[in-house]
Amino acid sequence: MSSLSLRVGFIAALVVAVFAVLTALALERAFRESAAQALDERLHAQLYLLMGVTEVDEDGRVTLPERLPEARLMLPGSGLVAEVRAPDGTQLWTSPSALGHGPEGDDFPFLVSLTVHWELSEGLHPLEFRVREDRAAFEAQISGYRQSLWGWLVALAVLLLAAQAFALHQGLKPLRRVARELRAVERGHQAGLQGHYPVELRGLTENLNALVRHERAQLARYRDALSDLAHSLKTPLAVLRGTLDTRELDRAQVLEQLERMERIVAYQLQRAATSGRSALTVPVPVKPLVERLATTLAKVYPEHDVAFESRVPGDLQFRGNEGDFMELMGNLLDNAWKHGGSRVRVDAGPDGKRLELAVCDNGPGIPPDQIPTILSRGGRLDEQVPGQGIGLAVVADIVAAYEGRIEIDRGPLDGTRVRVWLPSG
Numbered sequence: 001m002s003s004l005s006l007r008v009g010f011i012a013a014l015v016v017a018v019f020a021v022l023t024a025l026a027l028e029r030a031f032r033e034s035a036a037q038a039l040d041e042r043l044h045a046q047l048y049l050l051m052g053v054t055e056v057d058e059d060g061r062v063t064l065p066e067r068l069p070e071a072r073l074m075l076p077g078s079g080l081v082a083e084v085r086a087p088d089g090t091q092l093w094t095s096p097s098a099l100g101h102g103p104e105g106d107d108f109p110f111l112v113s114l115t116v117h118w119e120l121s122e123g124l125h126p127l128e129f130r131v132r133e134d135r136a137a138f139e140a141q142i143s144g145y146r147q148s149l150w151g152w153l154v155a156l157a158v159l160l161l162a163a164q165a166f167a168l169h170q171g172l173k174p175l176r177r178v179a180r181e182l183r184a185v186e187r188g189h190q191a192g193l194q195g196h197y198p199v200e201l202r203g204l205t206e207n208l209n210a211l212v213r214h215e216r217a218q219l220a221r222y223r224d225a226l227s228d229l230a231h232s233l234k235t236p237l238a239v240l241r242g243t244l245d246t247r248e249l250d251r252a253q254v255l256e257q258l259e260r261m262e263r264i265v266a267y268q269l270q271r272a273a274t275s276g277r278s279a280l281t282v283p284v285p286v287k288p289l290v291e292r293l294a295t296t297l298a299k300v301y302p303e304h305d306v307a308f309e310s311r312v313p314g315d316l317q318f319r320g321n322e323g324d325f326m327e328l329m330g331n332l333l334d335n336a337w338k339h340g341g342s343r344v345r346v347d348a349g350p351d352g353k354r355l356e357l358a359v360c361d362n363g364p365g366i367p368p369d370q371i372p373t374i375l376s377r378g379g380r381l382d383e384q385v386p387g388q389g390i391g392l393a394v395v396a397d398i399v400a401a402y403e404g405r406i407e408i409d410r411g412p413l414d415g416t417r418v419r420v421w422l423p424s425g
Helices: 004-052 136-171 173-186 199-245 251-273 286-300 322-339 368-375 389-401
Strands: 080-085 091-094 110-120 123-133 283-285 307-311 317-319 343-351 354-361 405-410 416-423
Touching (some): 004 080, 173 199, 286 307, 286 343, 317 416, 322 389, 322 416
Parallel strands (some): 307 343
Antiparallel strands (some): 080 091, 110 123
């Protein structure tokens, strides 16, 4: 079944049907046992009444009055038969209701008997009193109860199914609203899921809204990167065109512009590839990645002889894409390694609900008047500070994609300190 309503409705109907059948069987069995016990008690009571009106003379003859205490014993075909027997099985008396029935008929399955030693002048005279009843009255009682029971159970089952259908319709209403809003989002009629949803669905709707925002931010980054790429390539392309128009080809200038274009393309591709914040990402451990980057940079720049220090807790996590974190920290550490002097230190820790990272060095630092240009959003690559500008522009873009914050100031090592705040795990 592709429909959740049909699936739940079918299961509910099956449960109600099984419950009704088992309940009917259990109640019918209990009623049958109770009715059989009541019948046995009633037959014993009739047996004692019969013994109370019985008279036995000295010759052992049994006589009972014409008007018996139980009216059914006087009616032929009433289904109730009484008799008195001698010890050898000889019938001494039979009620008028036994007319047309044999003494041991199979249609009288219910039987109670009691042997009494009647006291006569000659001594004790044993007599067996027996009362029998046929099955018809008992089965009629059971049948009536069964019909009434099934009628009520069917009515109750219909009522339960109607209540279940109503509860299911009301319970699934938020899901239907989610589907309608998602269709509206797909058609561009609204920006995200806007309804007030129950607690059980709030996580789903929040994640869906986060996914929609993430996809739209990714698409915006693609558009911005392409636009910036086209804008940034205009200048080097114009320089190349002017060089080709001259009679003498300036090889050094061509190589410079080609290298510049290569940096522009790499930077814009990195901006477009940044994943950005998403609620569906797996937390990434910070300390191993920082140590791996430091080990790599020590091998890439052995001539710098940098003393590296890490102050990153082992349980600290970053909630985002591992590639984005490597690109961010890689650019920060690369700048610090190349321009930061002989000491580099990484401080990290939680800051409320965010992760704070700080890369400090003891280098000359970045001039304060160039910091806004470096961190300005949408600044073109050819406007960046040489050396450090490219990496910090990439860092700023990644931080913006994660809705974080970045600051540059003078740090505890008397050099540049770059601090970023990102979502934590």
